[in-house]
Amino acid sequence: SQQGEEDPQALSIQEGENATMNCSYKTSINNLQWYRQNSGRGLVHLILIRSNEREKHSGRLRVTLDTSKKSSSLLITASRAADTASYFCATDNYGQNFVFGPGTRLSVLP
Amino acid sequence: GAVVSQHPSWVICKSGTSVKIECRSLDFQATTMFWYRQFPKQSLMLMATSNEGSKATYEQGVEKDKFLINHASLTLSTLTVTSAHPEDSSFYICSARDHLGVVDTGELFFGEGSRLTVL
Numbered sequence: 001s002q003q004g005e006e007d008p009q010a011l012s013i014q015e016g017e018n019a020t021m022n023c024s025y026k027t028s029i030n031n032l033q034w035y036r037q038n039s040g041r042g043l044v045h046l047i048l049i050r051s052n053e054r055e056k057h058s059g060r061l062r063v064t065l066d067t068s069k070k071s072s073s074l075l076i077t078a079s080r081a082a083d084t085a086s087y088f089c090a091t092d093n094y095g096q097n098f099v100f101g102p103g104t105r106l107s108v109l110p
Numbered sequence: 111g112a113v114v115s116q117h118p119s120w121v122i123c124k125s126g127t128s129v130k131i132e133c134r135s136l137d138f139q140a141t142t143m144f145w146y147r148q149f150p151k152q153s154l155m156l157m158a159t160s161n162e163g164s165k166a167t168y169e170q171g172v173e174k175d176k177f178l179i180n181h182a183s184l185t186l187s188t189l190t191v192t193s194a195h196p197e198d199s200s201f202y203i204c205s206a207r208d209h210l211g212v213v214d215t216g217e218l219f220f221g222e223g224s225r226l227t228v229l
Contacts, residue, residue: 033217042116042203042220043154088153090218098144098205098218102153 006089006101014109019076021104023089024069030092032065034074037086037103046074046087079108112138112208116221123194124229131189131224133204139184140206144218145177148201160187194228201225 006023013019023032031050035043049056049065049072056063062075076083088103113136123129133143141162146154158179159167166179176198178190187206191198203223 035218035220040201040223040225042114042222043205043218045217045219048217099156100146100154105151 006104008104010105012107013079015079015081017079019079019106021074021087023072023101025091032072033090034063035088035090081108081110084108112219114206114219114221116204116224118224119222120225122227125195126193128190128192129194129226131202133187133221135185135206138208143181143187143204143206145189146203148203196228199226199228
């Protein structure tokens with residue numbers, strides 16, 4: 001069963017703007033990961049944040065994790081048309097399985 | 111990053127036939143692989159966890175006899191959709207974890223997916 005919930009489900013922005021996606025989950029986790037999926041393709045790992053971390057950066061990506069609120073956010077700065085994709089958060093249940101949220105479909109308009 | 115190869119990328123079959131999808135970890139050993147199913151514009155639904163050398167663990171609601179999973183080696187897991195029907199048409203994606211000795215990076219590596227269409 002899914003435990004992650006992302007919002008918004010769809011987001012449309014102009015190139016150069018920032019995009020923020022949120023993810024909430026229900027149970028305790030070992031880590032939370034964000035993935036990207038282009039239409040009809042497999043998933044690409046973006047960033048992993050462990051339960052004892054609060055913020056992580058990778059290039060134009062910034063991820064936060066609030067374990068007290070069981071939520072995470074993914075910020076993409078200075079978005080590009082090539083960032084258009086679906087973004088999923090996935091919670092790692094101590095290695096037993098990964099549960100994906102419903103995803104956010106991001107459209108970056110040129 | 112590590113590479114997971116999935117084959118075939120797409121397959122069309124007649125109703126009642128069986129289809130096998132392969133998932134290979136090309137440059138690492140994967141004691142655990144995961145099989146997901148994804149409907150259009152929806153998220154990934156975990157079907158089963160495949161463990162090398164042992165039986166797969168299926169998620170609730172997934173028919174074991176319908177979706178046969180074999181993980182005979184550290185680099186190969188297969189999913190066989192038996193007696194496929196049109197409702198089995200979907201995008202199937204496998205993933206694997208790179209267990210670097212005792213250090214598990216935690217990252218999942220995904221295959222490119224297999225699109226199954228059952229006529």
